[in-house]
Amino acid sequence: MAATDLGHNCDIDDGATVGYRHSEDADPTVIGDDARIRSGTTIYTDVEVGENLITGHDVLVRENTTIGDDVVVGTDTVIDGETTIGSDVSLQTGVYVPQNTTIGDNVFIGPKAVLTNDQYPIRQESGLVGPTIEDGVSIAANATILPGVTIGEDAFVAAGAIVTDDVPAGTLAIGAPAEEKPLPEQLSGGNVIA
Numbered sequence: 062m063a064a065t066d067l068g069h070n071c072d073i074d075d076g077a078t079v080g081y082r083h084s085e086d087a088d089p090t091v092i093g094d095d096a097r098i099r100s101g102t103t104i105y106t107d108v109e110v111g112e113n114l115i116t117g118h119d120v121l122v123r124e125n126t127t128i129g130d131d132v133v134v135g136t137d138t139v140i141d142g143e144t145t146i147g148s149d150v151s152l153q154t155g156v157y158v159p160q161n162t163t164i165g166d167n168v169f170i171g172p173k174a175v176l177t178n179d180q181y182p183i184r185q186e187s188g189l190v191g192p193t194i195e196d197g198v199s200i201a202a203n204a205t206i207l208p209g210v211t212i213g214e215d216a217f218v219a220a221g222a223i224v225t226d227d228v229p230a231g232t233l234a235i236g237a238p239a240e241e242k243p244l245p246e247q248l249s250g251g252n253v254i255a
Contacts, residue, residue: 064080064089065079065080065089065090065091065092066089066090066091066092067079067092067096068092068093068094068095068096068112069094069095070094070095071092071094071095071096071097071098072096072097072098073096073098074098074099074100074102075100076100076101077098077099077100077101077102077103077104077116078102078103078104079092079098079102079104080104080105080106081103081104081105081106082105082106083105083106083107083123083124084106084124087105087106087107087124088106088107089106090104090105090106090107090108090109090110091108091109091110092104092110092114093110093111093112093113093114093130094112094113095112095113096110096112096113096114096115097114097115097116098114098116099116099117099118099120099136100118101118101119101120102116102117102118102119102120102121102122103120103121103122104120104122105122105123105124105126105142106124107124107125107126108122108123108124108125108126108127108128109126109127109128110122110127110128110132111128111129111130111131111132111148112130112131113130113131113132114128114132114134115132115133115134116133116134116135116138117134117135117136117137117138117154118136118137119136119137120134120135120136120137120138120139120140121138121139121140121141122134122140122142123139123140123141123142123143123160124142124143125142125143125144126140126142126143126144126145126146127144127145127146128140128146128150129146129147129148129149129150129166130148130149131148131149131150131254132146132148132149132150132151132152133150133151133152134152135151135152135153135154135155135156135172136154136155137154137155138152138153138154138155138156138157138158139156139157139158140152140158141157141158141159141160142160143160143161143162144158144159144160144161144162144163144164144191145162145163145164146158146164147164147165147166147167147168147196148166148167149166149167149168149252149254150164150166150167150168150169150170150254151168151169151170151254152170153169153170153171153172153174153202154172154173155172155173156170156171156172156173156174156175156176157174157175157176158176158191159176159177159178159179159189159191160178160189160191161178161189161190161191162176162178162191162192162193162194163191163192163193163194164194165194165195165196165197165198165214166196166197167196167197167251167252167254168194168196168197168198168199168200168252168254169198169199169200169252169254170194170200171199171200171201171202171203171204171220172202172203173202173203174200174201174202174203174204174205174206175204175205175206176191176192176194176205176206177191177192177205177206177207177208178190178191178192178208179208180207180208180209189208190208190209191208191209192206192207192208192209192210192211192212193210193211193212194206194212195211195212195213195214195216195230196214196215197214197215197251197252198212198213198214198215198216198217198218198252199216199217199218199248199252200212200218201217201218201219201220201221201222202220202221203220203221204218204219204220204221204222204223204224205222205223205224206218206224207223207224207225210224210225210226210227210228211227211228212224212227212228212234213227213228213229213230213231213232214230214231215230215231215244215249215251216228216229216230216231216232216233216234216244217232217233217234217244217248218233218234218235218239219233219234219235219236219239221237222234222235222236222237222239223236223237223238223239224238224239225238225239226238226239228241229241231244231249232244233245233248
């Protein structure tokens with residue numbers, strides 16, 4: 062276990078690992094004030110987290126990840142490293158976030174949503190390019206976001222959608238493959254993540 066830099070009033074369950082060393086020269090894990098880290102969670106070194114992090118059980122946060130303030134990372138969620146996540150973000154149960162992903166502020170990603178970063182898995186060398194999720198986006202349960210896709214500010218991705226192309230700001234992406242539609246009135250107004 063590597064050194065960690067924990068803020069004040071952090072509550073870390075037995076069975077959680079904060080500071081899993083992935084290399085000998087890794088920087089310590091930095092966790093801000095008032096974190097609540099549940100059992101089974103593993104957070105690698107070279108990770109920096111702001112204040113008020115809450116994890117479910119069995120969360121994995123790999124190296125070279127930066128997470129802002131007031132972030133919830135649900136049970137069985139994997140953040141596979143080389144990722145930036147903003148503040149006021151809720152990643153629900155079983156979300157997968159691959160390397161080279163950027164998630165903005167005030168974002169909701171629903172249960173079992175999968176973000177991807179490999180255009181041609183195993184078949185071709187194409188480089189890993191994760192999606193960009195801009196501020197205020199909502200992604201519903203079981204949606205799949207393909208590599209390199211940008212979900213524009215305040216857009217909404219419907220449950221089960223398969224997003225193969227960029228989604229413009231303030232629109233709805235629905236279906237498989239997802240089609241853009243005007244954002245219905247009941248989905249406008251932005252996220253309220255407490």
